[in-house]
Structures are given as C-alpha cells and as structure tokens.
Amino acid sequence: MKSVYKLSRRFxxxxxxxxxxxxxxxxxxxxxxSSGHGKCGVSVIRVSGPRxxxxxxxxxxxxxxxxxxxxxxxxFYHPQTKEVIDKGLVLWFPGPYSFTGEDxxxxxxxxxxxxxxxxxxxLGRIPGLRPAGAGEFTKRAFYGGKLDLTEVExxxxxxxxxxxxxxxxxxxxxxxxxxxxxxxxxxxxxxxxAHLEAYIDFAEEENIEDDVVQKLNKELRLLISEIRDHLxxxxxxxxxxxxxxxxxxxxPNVGKSSFLNMICQREVAIVTPMAGTTRDIIExxxxxxxYPVIFSDTAGLRKQTQDAVELKGISKARECIQNAxxxxxxxxxxxxxxHLKVDNQIMLxxxxxxxxxxxxxxxxxxxxxxxxxxANKIDLLTTLERKKLSQIENLLCLSCKEPATDDVQQFxxxxxxxxxxxxxxxxxxxxxxxxxxxxxQLERCIEYLNIFLNEYAPDIFPDTAISAQKLRNALKCIExxxxxxxxxxxxxxxxxxxxxxx
Ligand code: GDP
Numbered sequence: 001m002k003s004v005y006k007l008s009r010r011f012x013x014x015x016x017x018x019x020x021x022x023x024x025x026x027x028x029x030x031x032x033x034s035s036g037h038g039k040c041g042v043s044v045i046r047v048s049g050p051r052x053x054x055x056x057x058x059x060x061x062x063x064x065x066x067x068x069x070x071x072x073x074x075x076f077y078h079p080q081t082k083e084v085i086d087k088g089l090v091l092w093f094p095g096p097y098s099f100t101g102e103d104x105x106x107x108x109x110x111x112x113x114x115x116x117x118x119x120x121x122x123l124g125r126i127p128g129l130r131p132a133g134a135g136e137f138t139k140r141a142f143y144g145g146k147l148d149l150t151e152v153e154x155x156x157x158x159x160x161x162x163x164x165x166x167x168x169x170x171x172x173x174x175x176x177x178x179x180x181x182x183x184x185x186x187x188x189x190x191x192x193x194a195h196l197e198a199y200i201d202f203a204e205e206e207n208i209e210d211d212v213v214q215k216l217n218k219e220l221r222l223l224i225s226e227i228r229d230h231l232x233x234x235x236x237x238x239x240x241x242x243x244x245x246x247x248x249x250x251x252p253n254v255g256k257s258s259f260l261n262m263i264c265q266r267e268v269a270i271v272t273p274m275a276g277t278t279r280d281i282i283e284x285x286x287x288x289x290x291y292p293v294i295f296s297d298t299a300g301l302r303k304q305t306q307d308a309v310e311l312k313g314i315s316k317a318r319e320c321i322q323n324a325x326x327x328x329x330x331x332x333x334x335x336x337x338x339h340l341k342v343d344n345q346i347m348l349x350x351x352x353x354x355x356x357x358x359x360x361x362x363x364x365x366x367x368x369x370x371x372x373x374x375a376n377k378i379d380l381l382t383t384l385e386r387k388k389l390s391q392i393e394n395l396l397c398l399s400c401k402e403p404a405t406d407d408v409q410q411f412x413x414x415x416x417x418x419x420x421x422x423x424x425x426x427x428x429x430x431x432x433x434x435x436x437x438x439x440x441q442l443e444r445c446i447e448y449l450n451i452f453l454n455e456y457a458p459d460i461f462p463d464t465a466i467s468a469q470k471l472r473n474a475l476k477c478i479e480x481x482x483x484x485x486x487x488x489x490x491x492x493x494x495x496x497x498x499x500x501x502x
Contacts, residue, residue: 029055030132030140031123034499040089042113043117047138051128052103056092059107059122060135066092066105066472076107078122085118086110100137100295101144109203139491142483149177149483149494153435156497157241164290165281169240169426169434177431179437181230182482188223189475193215196468222447227442230433234423237432238439240326243292243423244287245319250330251359255376258400259330260297261282262408268297280313281320288412291419296320301359321361326370327423331355333375333397337385346374348392376400378407384469437490438481445477 007102029049035042041060047055057064059076066072071089076094088109098104109115123129138155146157154173173179182300199212240479248256260268260282268284272377298320299313301365329352339351356363378386379399389397396411426432433439481486 032132043111100140135495247324448474
C-alpha cells in the first residue's frame, strides 16, 4: 500500500535511529560507579559499549573468556602499573541481553574511596572508554529499545522513591504497566489510521468494506471513553509520586506550628504565645503508612494586621492553600465548643464554613480540595466537653501541648485513612497517570480525536486526507508519552534528573 502514513512511520524510525546516534555516541564505551558514593562494603562499577569485553580482559587477563551472566571472583589489575587493585566479582552481560542492550559488565569491588578511584583510573586508561554522563546507561537502554519513556521515568521514580507506596507505584511503572496500556492505545490508533488510509487509497475498489467509517467512529469513541476513565483519577498517581501537599492553616495562635512540631517530633517551627510568629512557609516531608506528605506550616490568617511582613506571610499562605491537595484546618477546640449545638454534624459543617469566612477564605473556592478540621488544645476543655467533641464524626481532636497517646494514635489512623483515599493503592490492573506530561498529552489526544470525529461523521463526506491528519496528531500525542516519536526536548528534561551510573 502506497500509504503516506506508512512512509511517515518509516521516517520516524529513521529519525529516532539517527537521533540515537547523535545523542548517545553509541560507538563509545562508558563506565561509571553505579552504587552510592562514600565508604561502603561493596561498590558496583558498570561498563557498557562495544569495548566492554576488551575492558574486562585488560583488567583481568587478555585470555579471559567471560561466561555470560555468571559471577566470578577475580583479581583486577591496573593496565599500566600491572598491580592488583582489588579482588572482587565480575559479571558479563553480552548484548542484547543486558540493561542497555549493549555488551555490558559489572565489577563488584570493595567500597573504599581508594579502590574505586583506582578502578575508575584503570578503566579511563583503556582507549575507547570514557566516563558516563548522568543517566547515560538508561539513555542507551531507551535508544536500544529496552525501555520506553514511561519505563525510564518509572525507573527514575523508583530511584527517588522514599515511601513504600511510592516504591510500589514506581516499580509497577518501571516494569511496564503504563507502557503496555499506552502501547495498546498506540497500536489501536495505528490500526485505525491504517484502515482510514486504505479507505483513502482504495475507496473505489470493491474489497474495502462500506462500513469502514462507521466502524472507525465506534472504535474511536470507545478509545476516547477509555482514555477519559484513565484521566478521571483524581490525580492519585501524581499525588503519590510528588507527595500530598498538605497546608496547615488556621487563625493565629491556634497551634499550627505546635501541630507541625508534634508530627515531626522535633522543633521544625518556632512556637510562641505571640500571634503572627510564622511568616515564611515552613515545609517538612513525612512518611505516613507508606504515603508521602509534604506539610506546609503557614502564617495565621487574620484580617486585622498592618504589619507588612505578616501581610506578606498571609499572602504566601493563600498561595500555598491554592496549590495544596489537602488542607488541615486547625481550630481552637474552645472556639469550636462555643458553636456546639444539639445536632453535632450540622454544627461541624456550619462551623467550618464560618471559620473559613473568619479567615477570609471562600469555602467554594476550596471545593476541589479536601479540607479536614482539626480541633487542637483539647487539654483546655473539661472532661464533659472533651466527651462531647469526641462523639463528632469526622473531627480530629488533639492536644499538641499534651498529646495523649490515644489521641495521637486516633489522629494518625484517621490521617492515614485520608491519605489512602487520596492516593489509592498502586496496582498492575489499573496503572495511573504519574506525570503531568502524560495528562497533557492524553487531553490533547482526546481533543484531536474529537475534532476528527466531528469532521468525519459518516454523513458529512469530509476531506478524508485532512481529517486523517487529526488522527495522526492524536497518535503523535501518545507517542510523545512513550518516546516513539523524536522528542529530544522531553529527553533532556527526563535524563537531567538521573544520577551518574544509572
Ligand atoms: P500558631 O500561631 O497557630 O502556629 O500557634 P503555635 O503553635 O505557635 O502556638 C500558640 C500558642 O498556643 C503557644 O503558646 C503554644 O504553646 C500554645 N499551644 C499550642 N498547642 C496547644 C495545645 O494543644 N494546648 C495548649 N494548652 N496550648 C497549646
């Protein structure tokens, strides 16, 4: 089939191939320390590229014939001094069965600064070898077709993961859960585009079914609905990856800084009886039951202040509220008690609204955020008052000054439940969007598909070739996520965050 589409695909492959040559200098052999810096029991030095075997033989013996994927204990010699540098394990991974897809090896040596320096010096003296740049091993794996961009980003997230849920999500993504989903959509779009092109080329001939257009429309509508479901995820994956941004807000002196200190179990923020002490946003990252939370302690919100620095702090607090995923609204339990009526539930809702108004915040503007009310200073209540408060559903009660183990435990349980709701559970069956760029491209993809469907209704008889371009644009959006199209701009951003040796 003389299809423009096929030609353009071929062009894309060629483009990626030449781009890979330009970008990764694949004819050079790279080496680097892949384990962490500093003294440790064992360090791993990686080598990848066509001269890997030569490097192995130079450091071990010219006659050494390594056995693929087996570990051997060997002495490593410096090529110039001929002295033994260290004794350690060597593993040989001939391409294409290696991480990068190239010939690669790993030296596992003692993790002393002197051993590592001598090994790197020895490798640097072998012609054709050079130190690896940041993320260069992974870049080679990408260009070698071993990983797509979602897997590359999953790997970067795995390296940076700090909590158990982050690890799970990154592990799933790096092993291809998102890649498979997007690749299915990509293949589906390729097949739709191919059918359309066949229709353009051979519409007059008998072997093309009449209902191609109807079938295409139906399939694309189904695809749009699948992508929409995927997009409609309350940003759970992104929140888990980036941490749940939690703003601690409230009137001055209600105990916001004390709350942050209690959670962090150290003095992160200054606590004083004077109103208006916190001006800058104080941030602190925490792990709650495997979920990452970034707390921001903010300036107390009040209308009646002329202090220029405090006003600046209040403006920063408002900005922080806008960017937050979750808002912990700290109130003084005594103030809350004043509003207590017979029907506690209604009271809570009214109180929250009135309190937000008092802070000059519009409850409606916060509608897309989770707001959780926390009643602090319960140590200043009578036993009866405490009992009454504890009966209110959905209210977290605390004393940051005299935290009782039970109250803290109850607070932590409630808070972890909230985080679970916000971030969900990473699963292989339901891979989630973890990067804003996926969301942007998927939204654009839907836009193109909708334009195509509007232009290409069976009863409109549009200019098919022009409409086909919309379909190709939709496909390109998915391919920009996975890296199937040339996307050097994205690559630079992604690999910039990788460490050397990965
Ligand atoms: P912020 O201005 O909202 O950050 O409030 P701070 O954390 O600076 O606390 C203001 C004052 O309230 C300080 O004197 C704290 O010791 C006191 N405070 C904070 N939490 C509690 C609490 O649970 N009980 C009591 N009695 N005092 C508290």
